[in-house]
Amino acid sequence: MGSYIARRVLQSVIVIFGVTLLSFLTLHLAGDPTYLYVSERASTEEIAETRRRLGFDQPLPAQYAKFITGLVQGDLGMSLRSRKPALDLVLERLPATLELTFFAMVISTVIAIPIGITAAVRRGTATDGGVMLLAMLGQSMPGFWLGIMLILFVGLQLRLLPISGHVPVLDPMLEGNWSEGIANIPRAITYLIMPGITIGLFSLSRNARLVRSAMLEVLSQDYVTTARSKGLAERNVVIRHAFRNALIPVVTMLGLEFGFLLSGVVVTETVFSWPGVGRLVTNAITQRDIPVVQAAVVMFSVLFVSLNLLVDLIYAQLDPRIRLR
Amino acid sequence: MARSRYMILLVVALALAVVPAFAQMPDEETLIIGQSVDVGALDPASVNSRAEANIFFHVFSTLFEIGDDGALRPYLATEYSISEDGKEWTFTLNEGLTCHDGEALTAEDVAYSFERAADPANAFTGNTAGFALPAIGYQGMRVDNDLQVTVLTDRYQTPNLKLALISEVYIHCKDYYASVSLEEAAQNPVGSGPYRFVEWVPDDHILLEAVEGYTLRPTNFQTQIWRVIPEASTRVAELIAGNVDVIANVPPDQIEAVNASGVAEVQAVAGTRRIYVGFQFGENFADAPGYDALQKTEVRVALQYAVDVPTICATLLGTECERASSMVNPPNNNPNLEPYPYDPAKAEELLDAAGYPRGADGVRFETVLMGPRGRYLNDANVVQAIGQYLTDIGVNTTVDIRDWADYRQLISPKEVGPLFFLGTGGGTWEALYDMADLSGPTAGTNYTNWNNQEWFDLWNSLADIRDVEQERAVVNQMLEVFYNDPPWLLLYFQPDFYGVSNRLDWQSRRDEWIVIYNATLK
Numbered sequence: 001m002g003s004y005i006a007r008r009v010l011q012s013v014i015v016i017f018g019v020t021l022l023s024f025l026t027l028h029l030a031g032d033p034t035y036l037y038v039s040e041r042a043s044t045e046e047i048a049e050t051r052r053r054l055g056f057d058q059p060l061p062a063q064y065a066k067f068i069t070g071l072v073q074g075d076l077g078m079s080l081r082s083r084k085p086a087l088d089l090v091l092e093r094l095p096a097t098l099e100l101t102f103f104a105m106v107i108s109t110v111i112a113i114p115i116g117i118t119a120a121v122r123r124g125t126a127t128d129g130g131v132m133l134l135a136m137l138g139q140s141m142p143g144f145w146l147g148i149m150l151i152l153f154v155g156l157q158l159r160l161l162p163i164s165g166h167v168p169v170l171d172p173m174l175e176g177n178w179s180e181g182i183a184n185i186p187r188a189i190t191y192l193i194m195p196g197i198t199i200g201l202f203s204l205s206r207n208a209r210l211v212r213s214a215m216l217e218v219l220s221q222d223y224v225t226t227a228r229s230k231g232l233a234e235r236n237v238v239i240r241h242a243f244r245n246a247l248i249p250v251v252t253m254l255g256l257e258f259g260f261l262l263s264g265v266v267v268t269e270t271v272f273s274w275p276g277v278g279r280l281v282t283n284a285i286t287q288r289d290i291p292v293v294q295a296a297v298v299m300f301s302v303l304f305v306s307l308n309l310l311v312d313l314i315y316a317q318l319d320p321r322i323r324l325r
Numbered sequence: 326m327a328r329s330r331y332m333i334l335l336v337v338a339l340a341l342a343v344v345p346a347f348a349q350m351p352d353e354e355t356l357i358i359g360q361s362v363d364v365g366a367l368d369p370a371s372v373n374s375r376a377e378a379n380i381f382f383h384v385f386s387t388l389f390e391i392g393d394d395g396a397l398r399p400y401l402a403t404e405y406s407i408s409e410d411g412k413e414w415t416f417t418l419n420e421g422l423t424c425h426d427g428e429a430l431t432a433e434d435v436a437y438s439f440e441r442a443a444d445p446a447n448a449f450t451g452n453t454a455g456f457a458l459p460a461i462g463y464q465g466m467r468v469d470n471d472l473q474v475t476v477l478t479d480r481y482q483t484p485n486l487k488l489a490l491i492s493e494v495y496i497h498c499k500d501y502y503a504s505v506s507l508e509e510a511a512q513n514p515v516g517s518g519p520y521r522f523v524e525w526v527p528d529d530h531i532l533l534e535a536v537e538g539y540t541l542r543p544t545n546f547q548t549q550i551w552r553v554i555p556e557a558s559t560r561v562a563e564l565i566a567g568n569v570d571v572i573a574n575v576p577p578d579q580i581e582a583v584n585a586s587g588v589a590e591v592q593a594v595a596g597t598r599r600i601y602v603g604f605q606f607g608e609n610f611a612d613a614p615g616y617d618a619l620q621k622t623e624v625r626v627a628l629q630y631a632v633d634v635p636t637i638c639a640t641l642l643g644t645e646c647e648r649a650s651s652m653v654n655p656p657n658n659n660p661n662l663e664p665y666p667y668d669p670a671k672a673e674e675l676l677d678a679a680g681y682p683r684g685a686d687g688v689r690f691e692t693v694l695m696g697p698r699g700r701y702l703n704d705a706n707v708v709q710a711i712g713q714y715l716t717d718i719g720v721n722t723t724v725d726i727r728d729w730a731d732y733r734q735l736i737s738p739k740e741v742g743p744l745f746f747l748g749t750g751g752g753t754w755e756a757l758y759d760m761a762d763l764s765g766p767t768a769g770t771n772y773t774n775w776n777n778q779e780w781f782d783l784w785n786s787l788a789d790i791r792d793v794e795q796e797r798a799v800v801n802q803m804l805e806v807f808y809n810d811p812p813w814l815l816l817y818f819q820p821d822f823y824g825v826s827n828r829l830d831w832q833s834r835r836d837e838w839i840v841i842y843n844a845t846l847k
Contacts, residue, residue, distance in 0.1 A: 031731065031734035031735065032734055032738070033734065035733060035734045035736070035737040035738065036730070036733060036734065037450050038450050038455055038737070043459065043769055044769070046455065046459075047737065047769075050448075050450060053448055081365040081366065082365050082366045082511065083366055083368075083371075083507060083508050083511050084508065084511070084512075089527075092527065093527070093528070148556075148558050148559075151558065151559055151562050152558075152562060155562060155566065156562045156565060156566055159566070162568075163559060163562050163563050163566055163568065164554060164559050164562075164563060165529070165552075166529060270555050270556055271556045271558075271559060272559065273528075273529070273552070273553060273554045273555065273556070273559060275526060275527060275528035275529040275553075276528075279528045279555070280527075280528065282555075283362070283363070283528075285730070286729070286730045287365075287730070288730060288734075
């Protein structure tokens with residue numbers, strides 16, 4: 001088990017470095033970012049001085065080596081735009097993004113499971129057909145379009161939910177102000193619903209289909225037939241015998257789910273004016289604020305890789321055959 | 326039983342949803358403005374976008390203020406005098422000025438505001454250090470007494486131009502800014518304007534509060550909230566829902582929806598930003614398609630007739646607009662110059678005469694038009710339309726559109742061409758401000774590398790002219806040179822659309838500034 005963990009951790013580190021290298025090269029492919037940090041009317045000398053000060057006069061390998069050295073020491077550099085440590089900027093925005101991602105995750109799992117079970121239990125009925133049709137629609141709708149539609153219909157026409165903005169919950173809690181964080185929860189939920197649906201609908205639909213197919217497979221197993229023949233109530237057969245076993249592939253998906261939902265926040269945060277890491281990254285890319293983009297990439301990679309590592313380790317613990325491969 | 330439990334849950338959820346939705350509408354003491362971008366930092370010397378300047382202008386004051394009509398009005402200073410050689414400008418301050426922390430604002434603070442922005446050790450790249458101070462030939466400051474301070478420069482400039490540039494420097498108090506690090510100053514501004522800074526939630530909002538007893542400018546609302554709403558459709562929805570009072574950059578296709586809402590209306594103004602297609606003269610483009618043809622004045626004049634600018638405005642920008650006749654904003658342009666009309670037959674005739682007849686395939690020559698996406702109003706579509714107009718007269722044009730961040734990196738090093746679409750900010754107060762883009766053959770903003778000897782000789786002659794009428798005559802002459810040997814394919818002054826709540830009495834300006842301290846409830 002120890003060597004398995006060491007191997008997986010090493011792989012994770014390589015993945016994180018690979019991601020930082022790719023993002024670094026991509027950002028520099030588009031040209032010299034110096035011009036975004038000088039006035040339109042700046043002189044040649046001023047541009048050269050700014051380039052030197054920002055370190056863009058160094059060869060790319062030297063710039064990347066400097067970044068990696070800083071990364072190892074926990075220093076991801078200063079934002080070129082706001083003169084603040086890049087990592088601090090990302091960490092400041094992370095709570096808002098985590099609130100949104102976890103809310104979307106709740107939507108995509110808590111609602112998907114009963115829907116998937118219902119569709120499987122009522123296989124071939126109008127309910128099953130209707131659920132699968134909706135699931136297909138949910139997977140087909142682009143998040144950007146769905147967000148705008150929700151704003152126009154639910155926010156503007158029905159006036160049921162706030163159109164955009166954010167009420168913080170984790171931020172005050174992290175500052176030790178638990179009462180404010182808890183008091184904010186009801187309002188925060190109203191702000192979370194539309195962006196949460198926008199991000200989570202695709203996953204909800206996919207998970208519902210996944211639960212359905214997993215349930216169908218399990219429901220045809222001999223032990224389910226045996227349970228039924230013993231006279232157990234159908235509800236007990238479905239929940240206690242079939243669903244527990246059908247849950248394994250769904251649990252496996254959850255690790256990947258978080259990363260998928262994180263990638264969705266970039267667009268959704270812009271549509272709903274949500275002050276999270278997605279917006280920060282979008283702006284940083286536009287302004288070629290390379291330290292901030294790199295810090296966000298590192299943060300997202302670490303989160304994603306760590307969660308997957310955790311899932312792998314749990315899986316290995318549950319199924320010894322995995323460690324031996 | 327189970328059903329009633331679900332019903333209760335549903336009612337609670339709806340109640341939770343509905344109450345805050347209505348609670349966020351602004352009250353009578355609060356003004357909410359929606360902009361598309363956030364500030365990068367809160368240091369007055371770091372301001373480098375209009376969205377930032379709009380907020381800073383309410384927190385910080387300036388020596389003079391550029392009015393919506395282009396007139397320069399006293400603000401912190403009551404008057405100024407100019408030395409005989411025009412290089413020293415002495416300002417007299419109002420008495421009893423203070424900053425928001427209570428510190429007295431004197432001539433020493435004004436001097437410090439300039440010196441801090443200009444100090445290379447601070448490495449500011451904002452508008453003050455990067456443009457305003459170099460443009461006046463800033464040399465230093467002199468404190469004459471508590472109420473008088475002199476700006477020292479290395480050159481004479483026409484008074485309106487220099488005064489407007491000096492009026493772009495935000496004034497603050499020395500004690501606070503000298504006592505904190507640059508990082509801290511960038512988070513906690515202490516200003517001198519009608520509103521004090523209260524809170525900045527990055528990418529969400531900035532909260533300002535009226536300064537009690539401020540007499541230099543009105544503070545008709547107790548609170549200003551500058552919200553960041555990047556998506557245009559969301560901004561419009563917030564306006565129509567009554568949650569925001571003013572928004573900038575209403576997309577043309579949503580103007581009708583706003584006007585039909587009964588809640589808000591769109592104010593369309595002819596902005597001061599000059600939109601043009603540049604002809605690239607730089608030799609690094611010598612091998613680019615169409616480069617040789619575009620060096621000929623006759624060809625560049627012919628192309629002026631090929632583009633139907635009024636139709637572009639009406640169909641793609643959602644408003645009527647008059648075609649520009651020069652690089653200078655009205656009313657400072659040369660009144661004798663008429664905009665080139667749309668006349669494709671004449672364009673073809675001129676191209677024939679210039680030695681570029683249509684070939685067997687109908688093509689006169691090939692070229693490339695570069696343009697940005699996401700910077701100017703409907704820019705990518707306008708570029709596509711221009712490309713098609715040029716192709717229609719036989720100039721087979723390939724359109725190359727890049728995202729703004731990528732495009733921006735090509736502009737300053739002048740790596741755009743042989744044709745490139747661009748907009749450049751202008752002013753209403755002085756023709757020479759608009760003409761400063763072409764202050765020299767190698768000037769940073771002479772993106773075309775245009776090198777018309779007559780233009781630059783006349784530009785240099787302005788340094789010796791002190792008479793306003795004589796200066797005006799030279800300006801008109803220069804604009805004729807520009808018109809007859811155009812380095813730009815002249816297009817339009819970009820229209821700007823502001824969504825304004827019906828509860829508000831406020832007039833938007835031409836120069837992209839949102840100056841809103843004077844807004845009142847109807």
